Amino acid sequence: MSNEWPLWEVFIRGQHGMSHRHVGSLHAPDGEMAIKNARDVYTRRNEGISIWVVEAANISASSPSDKGPLYEPSNSKVYRHPSFFDIPDDVGAM
């Protein structure tokens, strides 16, 4: 059995209306302590209003070696970008 605390990934929401962003990781014995540690490590300078933590082992990640089949097919499909339309000025910023 490992004596190391598990690794947690930390996500912080900077302000209302923004989404949580990954800011880094830390070790903690459980989720509650991970939030407390995140508070002390990542929000000392008023960076956040909400914290999410997730145990790193619970994240499923894509494999870098799969990048060919995963991403390359979309390289040649520029028509998927909605950039072939003229947007009327009245619409404003989109």
Place this chain on the structure above:
Amino acid sequence: MTRDEALFEFLLRLGDNTVVLSHRVSEWIGHSPVLEEDIALANTALDLIGQTRFWLGLAGEVEGKGRTADNLAYLRDAWDYRNLLLVERPNGDFGKTMMRQFLFDAWQSLMLGKLLTSSDPRVAEIAAKASKEVAYHLERSADTIVGLGDGTEDSHNRMQAALDDLWDYTGEMFISDEVDEVLSTAGIAPNAASLKEEWEELVGRILKDATLTIPDSSYAHKGGKSGVHTEHLGFILADMQFLQRAYPGASW
């Protein structure tokens, strides 16, 4: 004893508690068992220094002799310090440091809670700011006490030993004297003894969750609040005050 004399004494007690404990906690910086705790302890020490600036700053103002928070912190000797003996106890292991922190946090959170309604608005204002920081300190130290107390056999034994060692230093928090009489009559601060019941309830609940046994002792080491300290305070002040003593007025 006039009201201002009593208030000056009381503010020294609050400010000396926070400055001495802050120094003790800061001794962990770079030495904590894990990085995350290192940062958390440093944050706590910084919070306590911030509170010290307010309490001792106000003490100097109330005294009216032109002394600043820095003068009071760096240029008084041990016998003029008014902190509880509890906060000058050596750090010991991490568990003991957290036990000392918890016993103090519980008391400080109750004290600040009462000071929120102080008849002196300057005191109430500082209490309002500090109480948010202390609420977090207490949450963190209480969690750690439960985690380690109700943890492995080794961590449990260490926490029980820490509690046994520190318990006799908690009684001093609740000993009232003339300062308390004057200030509680004026509605500025609660009588020290009046916090005892709530503190015992709060601390008892957490220690029970932590599967720790409160020592069967009502003995109280005392003297800190009137300037009679253990030998440890002299060493703390020697460290803390060296620069201002060796190079008076040095600033950067």
